[in-house]
Amino acid sequence: MRKFIVMLMSVIMMMSLAACTPTQPKMETTAPDPQVETSTGGASDKVPDPNVEPMEIISIYSQNEDGSGLNQAMDAVDKLTAEALVEKLVEYGVLEKGTKVLKFDSKDGTGTLDLSKAPVKGTKGDLIMLTAVGNTFIENFELDKLKVLVNGKDITSDTVKQGDKDYLEYVKDYKKMG
Template sequence: MKKFMVMAAGLMMAAVLGACAPTARNTGETSEHGTAPAGAAQQETVDGVAEKESMVVTDADPTVTVCVYSVKSDKSGLKQNMDGIDGDELDAQELLDKMAEVGVIEEGITVDKFEQKDGALTLDLSSLKESSDKLVVMAIANTFIQNYEAKTLELSVAGEKIGDGPMSFEKNYKKVN
């Protein structure tokens, strides 16, 4: 019985290795679907299927990928939203506008003051209806601290400080009591 099991295992291994063996490469200019689109850079193909085709776009506007925290619908915590803002560097007003677009804060809020120094951010907003909502304030803090790779955020609205002092990134944002 042992011999049979060893032989069966050997046959199965040979079949698996045979299926994983490399195949001949086709380095022609076209794939089996025709020619590559204008402006596309085409890599080598395996068995006629393109491994990678990437469009080369030279006139695209630059964007910055940002992480925006928003309040969960059941108000039990925060969730992460990945998005992009136009430009080639991060801008506090555009990040705030993205938070309004996602629905974290109301639209029309402007950044009155923004400073970044030694890992500490200072942000003064023109208004914020939800300034007493712990989750909204936490969403703003986590969004700015993460995107600016800071340690703390001092948040104020129209010059009035929010919270007991500098806020740090809340690691347990998914479930808040």
């Protein structure tokens, strides 16, 4: 269901962008001389490469400007993998540069993500970071819940205390997280 909604949003966005594209006014022209080859060198000369793999549209969550919640952005990756999502989370500033996926498993709607590091500072930002990672993985991999580990251990700080049985679930009210 989530993939359908993401795809529908993508189609609507592409249609609205196409509708907003300025068009050139029609001009009266004469037929080109068939013996002279003309090329504008513009986008109209480009033919899509049939060998290029299609991109997958993904949803990425990151901290909003005032730090009170999350923003959701649509992006694309060549292939949906845990590594590709972590790279995007690094790009959006959720995770630190150099963060690697040590292991990712999903079974029966439950995922386990083991990262090489996480920016745990003992502040409210820890919860926002975890929620961004959780929502990103849960939505894109269509999970019910996600366990996030760092080097095989639960994440704990002054603001986050995760035990072995603690899992992240999708947070619907991500825009304002108190």
